[in-house]
Amino acid sequence: MSSVHVSTTINGDPTDYVCDADETLLDVLRNRLGLTGAKEGCSTGDCGACSVTIDGRLTCSCLVLGAEVDGAKIGTIEGMANGEKLHPLQKKFIEHAALQCGICTPGFLIAAKSLLDHNPKPTETEVRFALAGNLCRCTGYDKIVRAVMDTAAELRRA
Amino acid sequence: MRYERPTTLQAASQLLAKEKGSAYVLAGGTDLLVRLRTGLIEPDLIVDIKRIASTRTVAKTATGFKIGAAVTGAELGENAALKKAWPGVVEAANLIGSKQVQGRATMTGNLCNASPAADSVPALVAAGAKVVIAGPKGKRTILVEQVPVSPGKTSLKKGEIIEAILLPKRPPRSGDAYLRFIPRTEMDIAVVGVGVSLTLDAKGLVKDARVSLGAVAPTVLLVPEAAKAIIGTKLDAKAMDALAAAASAACRPIDDKRGTKDYRIKVAGVLAKRAAKIALDRAGGKV
Amino acid sequence: MPLDNAESSTRKYKVVGTRPNRPDGVDKVTGRARFGADAVAPGQLVGLILRSPHAHAKIKSIDASKALKLAGVKAVVTKDDLPDKTDGDAGLYDVLVNVMAREKALYQGHAVAAVAATSAAIAKAALKLINVDYEILPHVTDVDEAMKPNAPLLYPKMITDGVDPKPKKPSNIVRRYEFGHGDVEAGFRQADIVIERSFKTEATHQGYIEPHACLANVGPDGQGELWVCTQGHFMVRDTCARLLGMDFSKLRVTASEIGGGFGGKTTVFIEPVALALSRKANRPVKVVMSREEVFKATGPTSSSSIDVKIGATKDGRIVAGDATLRYQGGAFAGSPVEFGAMTAFAQYDLDNVRAIGFDVVCNRPKQAAYRAPGAPMANFAVESVIEELAHKVGMEPIDFRIKNAAREGTHSSYGPIYGPIGLLPTLQKAREHPHFKAPLGKNQGRGMACGFWFNFGGQSCVSMNIGVDGTVSVTVGSPDIGGSRASMGLMTAEELGIPYEKVRTVIADTGTLGYNDVTDGSRTTFATGMACILAARDAIKKLCARAAQIWGIPEDAVTWENGHAKPAGANAGNHPPMSLKEIAAQAPSTGGPIAGHHEYSADGAGVSFATHICDSEVDPETGFTKILRYTVLQDAGKAVHPSYVEGQFQGGAVQGIGWALNEEYIYGKDGRLQNAGFLDYRIPVCSDLPMIDTVILEIPNPGHPYGVRGVGETSIVPPLAAVANSVSAAVGVRMTETPISPPKLLAALEKQSAMKKAAE
């Protein structure tokens, strides 16, 4: 197994690592960099628990090789809060009880932020389709959708 | 396993040609990584083509559009001109997987995966799209439907890479559409997919049409009989029924975990009508 | 003994019933929360498990010599490393056989060996080097097929229990259950209308998003640590210690944050194997299941085959109910068919009722509990027939249900007489609900169903320590699977009379608290919550005693009110009330730390009933069903944190909707699972669903000081029938099999139209 040296930026911090050629970005984040906020729920891109952004694009880190992101900017859940200030989505998820077990929460937050970055005024239907790649088995999605809609409204007011 | 990231097509093609073991092209990777992870493949070489400039752009050319092999579904969805000319093709590409998958997945990858259920392929076949193939012996251009030969197998030779997909220029009064059936509203593989592309004459009669079917045979089908059924008509109820009958008749499906033979045959007809109606509306026609 | 809690219905609450933020909220939204796969130990190895590719095979030999020679491989374990120490405990022996196959592989995915290596790549390579010699045996995966006389036998000596006279021939039928009362045959003789139907439901998986994961560390001194995502770490400790021959006290198990369980994490799969690997390698070993392993080798629920016959008189009185239920529980005894049989008719007041259940084995993974285990399938069958019967009688289904609903004093179909229960109120509220009157369009229909679950209490142990600053830390032993730390904090604050913000609830490892039962059976808010209340009362006694000392008056002259100690009466002297904070501040000089404690086995859990209303629209050309609107009305006894009660209602309802429409285990002729992944095992996605409306009713449970009933499980019981009834109302076909997948529904619609044509 040949290994690859990668220079990248994660949540704004320059980060270098060496990984195996066949190692996924998710494995690199979790096992080499200790960023375990992204979760492995399926490793086939079906659950969204490993969601991150690469150069601003939402993606499943289980579907990306660690070797591919040389020179790219990665965004993970660990970079969502600004210092001690939670992102409005993070606050609303807690207030609305939009999580029960919480394993899917980081993925939902990354996906929801990506939605609101592109569409500040989504309809309920748009929210539901934008989050269709994130599976939650606890909540039935109701409170998650409410939290995202409420955050969008608050961000528009601000 | 080695990972290579060439910056020219020639270099990429040489890497693939020289490799003695199993070599795979990596564009979006949304299929390749799943197969890698589940142990279905154990590559000796992976060639990432995303650093090759010509694979990353959508160009409007004199003859239509040239879509680089590594252009993602999300990027296609953001290309207004392409959406206007080929809404059905873009919709089909955007149906592949979730928003997360859209951030990576490419139509070329969808095509080279050679799955009979690939969503973008019926739309491309209906559109009469071609692919530009770069290889050790230079470049060649073939029709999209000539790429997949059987589930998981393509007609590409060792060392060959698809550089781009070519979509023809649109005559006036043209429209296309792709519809698929899935058991949920998202995140499923098509049980049946139908692509329709048509052009109307001044009187609003269908002058030209191509109809394609996905997930009803070992490869995506182009169905001339279905096109014949609507050419020369205003897509009245009779023509629609003929279209549905021809589409259903062309199906050679199997029973599997996603659907039954009978189901696929019936729904192919249903979706053909619905897709034709959307294509007609887009071409400015009325039923 | 359950407490007498007459106060619960009248009591005014300060914090219970409010909706504060959960204590683990920030950790969960920042990615900081540590789940099963998130732990790391120095020098840890990667453990992987080799699984049988065959549905049923004799294991003739296992040769791991090549694997052991591979550099980086530190240990290989097989059944020989897990000798039978179960000492005649049949249930525990099944667990042992399930975690590591012995003579036979009983299902595809059955563990046969495991390796620990220095990297995942090496472990993977090592698995390929283990040579298992299988003799493939005939298999069976369908419950009805498994019951046939000529079916391949999993256990050639198994004779069905509970049948009189005892059968002579062995079969795959483990046991027969029968419940009921009255004379069913006589009942049917009084009936004007009788409907009899047969149903089938396919197995579904709990589908928790977090695969099983653990990190084991056992030393040669026989001491061990285990970090694991589980619904019950005390259960994990006891089970693993017994299987590995360790002292309970020497195995310290810590429950990680748990990424969903729904019953699926109430047993062990990888844990004993990880411990065995660690013991052999003398290194920490981490084992994390893949999603494919979760589907193939952990517990889905049973698939079932059910016959139901119900009779009623013209005026709409049910005179007899009869059901025969057949559940396969995978390759081991213990399908939840008895709960299916007990709950099938539990929502009705019947003079003549009988439910017969057969527990069947076949070549599938050992079933595990799934939210109200056994009830949803039985409810699907009975509530489908009830809806049809109501129409035949010419009554609105809701009126028919109200007329026959179980109420206080009803002799339940499973034996006991009901105390105060909330079924009628949920039905009455449903009838008044706007959803019930909303107009419907073409191809749209409305269906409903009522459901029931028992709930139970069980063992809990709680410690409560009061800091000198007047804040309180509550230590519980029940893993928090859906926000229970918030509820525990609320009940503690309520009882002590202090703000919720002054309480922090933590979950202790097995070394620091007494035994706590698994978080299941909807028991935690009821039983562990009541233990928090009683621990608080214990602390209050001590607080009052300190105040008495400080004031120099007898202890019994001090009472506790709104977080303050007060002289009980005028003759107790004139002392200004002392707050908890003031008393706590003086603790060091008045006898040291102040703590409250309670350990017990809680009983008196209250049953919970629900009524669900579902609107759906069917595409008659494709058989696609869209859920348009859904409302859950359920009795919670008392909602401690209403947001999380609503969450339980909504989550259970959506799992039931998935069960009804798309979720299923699909087996090939080779007995192999064809859809072991989230792509083709289709749990509902966000865009499939509407908002799920909820109505919380509060009919206090006399067995809890605040009237709390369990709420976690009932919500998955009614949806299968509610959805099927709505589909039937929309397009006129009665679907008797789940999932009601588009190909099945379209075929039924075509059959219907063909029959109509034939009739014309």
Place this chain on the structure above:
Amino acid sequence: MAKVIIWSSLKSHTGGESNLEIEAVNVKDLLARLGETYPGLQPQLKRGVSVSVDGIIFRDGWLTPLKSDSEVVLLPRMQGG
């Protein structure tokens, strides 16, 4: 004498009787006497049972005292998800 009701399929061990009369001070005592009087019930008792005493379900409260007119219903051991 407490009135004990067993579920129907256990009748084969009690001579076809599902309503039994047992003299017992608490549930533990009652289960012991049930086993002595009807050895056929032993396997099920060993597998585990719950009981309902006058309508209240007990899964573990074996020391719960019984009144002379208590109605005890034998149930399979409760489980949950």
